[in-house]
Amino acid sequence: MQIANSIIENLLDRFRPLLGKDFQLYKNHVYRVYLNCLLIDKQKGNEEKYAIASVFHDLGIWTDHTFDYLVPSIEQLKLYLAEVEKNFLLEEITLMIDWHHKMSVYNGVHEEVVETFRKADWIDLSIGLKCFGHPKDEIKANRKLLPNSGFHWFLLKMSLKNFIRHPFNPLPMFKK
Numbered sequence: 001m002q003i004a005n006s007i008i009e010n011l012l013d014r015f016r017p018l019l020g021k022d023f024q025l026y027k028n029h030v031y032r033v034y035l036n037c038l039l040i041d042k043q044k045g046n047e048e049k050y051a052i053a054s055v056f057h058d059l060g061i062w063t064d065h066t067f068d069y070l071v072p073s074i075e076q077l078k079l080y081l082a083e084v085e086k087n088f089l090l091e092e093i094t095l096m097i098d099w100h101h102k103m104s105v106y107n108g109v110h111e112e113v114v115e116t117f118r119k120a121d122w123i124d125l126s127i128g129l130k131c132f133g134h135p136k137d138e139i140k141a142n143r144k145l146l147p148n149s150g151f152h153w154f155l156l157k158m159s160l161k162n163f164i165r166h167p168f169n170p171l172p173m174f175k176k
Helices: 006-040 045-057 070-082 089-097 111-125 136-145 149-164
Strands: none
Touching: 006 045, 006 111, 006 136, 006 149, 045 070, 045 089, 045 111, 070 089, 089 111
């Protein structure tokens, strides 16, 4: 199965020094989310948006050393889109990132891609337990192809650290 995406590869290479020892675990997460998007969205034409959103959606953890990473992730996205002269994608991908941890259905502007991205990330976050009616065998195949590499352990440690620092807001990225 060919999974390489040039946008994802180029962006991840750019951030490799920042990701450091976490490079592979984040890369695999990025690709699992991206592939989940392609699995969920049967329309063609959104691949570029999903690739960009997949790279930037959690990036603020590393760029700004914070677990309250949505705004820093979006700031990095803004810089990139300005650099590549694709500001026309800003609103849509910003919404994808901003709402990707929404615990209920997203209704609003760009609903289809935002909701697809939200579900794709939840599928990976839940290790495939939450699949929104999509083929579990394909989700499992993607997980086998792109192993966890410690991603969920990393999230657990970050959550615990953030709980100690901010006990009244331990998971600031989650939205109802």
